[in-house]
Amino acid sequence: MNKKRILSGMRPSGKLHLGNYAGALENWINLQNEYDNFFFVADWHALTTNPSASFHVEQNTIDMVIDWLSAGIKPENPIFIQSKVKEHAELHLLFSNLITTPRLQRNPTLKEQIRDLNSEIVSYGHLGYPVLQAADILLYKANLVPVGEDQAPHVEITRELARKFNSTYDEVFPEPATKLTKFPRLPGLDGKKMGKSNDNYVLMSDDEEQIFSKVRTAITDPQKIRRNDPGHPEICNVFAYHKKFNDKEVLSIEEDCKSGALGCVDCKKNCANKIASFFESHREKRKYYETHLSEVHDIIGNGIEKAKKVAVETMNDVHKAMKMG
Ligand code: TRP
Secondary structure, three states, X not given: OOOOEEEEEEOOOOOOEHHHHHHHHHHHHHHOOOOEEEEEEOHHHHHHHOHHHHHHHHHHHHHHHHXXXXXXXXXXXXXXXXXXXXXXXXXXXXXXXHOOHHHHHOOHHHHHHHHHHOOOOOOHHHHOHHHHHHHHHHOOOOOEEEXXXXXXXXXXXXXXXXXXXXXXXXOOOOOOEEEEOOOOOOEOOOOOEOOHHHOOOOEOOOOHHHHHHHHOOOOOOOOOOOOOOOOOHXXXXXXXXXXXHOOOOHHHHHHHHHHOOOOHHHHHHHHHHHHHXXXXXXXXXXXXXXXXXXXHHHHHHHHHHHHHHHHHHHHHHHHHHHOOO
C-alpha cells in the first residue's frame, strides 16, 4: 500500500529552540514512519519578511538541518532546500494568477505578522508568501501538512488554489489536509511567544549550564515572592516546560508549588536538569554531525535530487493541464 505523503518546511532560523521542537519538529519525528515524507528548508520564505536574511541563510540552513537530524529525522527522508528546486518559483508564479489580493489580505497570520513587524507596508512577496507555500505543498502533491495553528490559514489557501487550478485547467492536485500540532504553544522565558528575535528562548542544543542560566531568568508566578508563598502553576512559564519535558513529576510539582512546599529556585534547577537530559542524545548527535559536515551536505544533496524529480513530474502534469506543454 502506498503511504500518504507529508510535506513540511521551516524557515532557516539556525539552531532551533524548544518552541520549534514542541511546535513542529517533534510532530515531524512522530509522523515520519507512517508517511512518505518531504522536509525542506524554506529559504525563500525567510526573505519575504527580511530580504537581507539571505546573508545568513546558508549557515542557518546547515545549523537547522543538523538539529533535525540530531533530533531523529531520518536521513533517508528527502531533506532539501527550497531555492535549489526552482520549480517552486514557477508554480508560485502560475498560482499567483488564481487568487485575488483581497483574499490574501484577509489572512489572519499575515495581519499578525504585520503587527509584529511594526510596519503598515507589506511587500508583494510577503503578501504572496502563502501562495509560495501552496506551491511548496502542491508541487509534491502532499496529502498532509503538519504545522502549528498559525500556519493553518495558509493550508486553507493551498486547498483553495488546488481546487481553482483543477477547475480552471485539469485535475492535477489533491487537496491537502492540515495536521495540527497537539501541544499548545510553548511560552518563551518571558511568557511571550518563544522566538529568536525575542531573546527569550532555550536552544535544543544548549548544555545544562546554559539552560540553567536561561531558565533562572524565566518569569514565574509574580505572586510567589517568597519560597513558601503558594504558587499558581497554570500561569508559570517554568511549569509549562515541566509539562513538556518532565511529565513524570508534573503532578507533584503542581501540588508542591500550590502548597508552597516547592520554591521557584529549586523548581527551576530541576526544570533545567530535565530539559538537559531530554536533549542529551540530541547534543551528542549534534556533535557528530558538526564534525561530519560532508555527511550533512550529502544528505541535503540527495534530498534535492529526489525532490527535483517529483517536482519536474508535477510540472509536466501542470503544463499538460494548461496546454502549455
Ligand atoms: N511558512 C512556514 C513558516 O513560516 C514555513 C513553510 C513554508 C511551510 N512552506 C511550507 C510549512 C509548506 C509547511 C508547508 O513556518
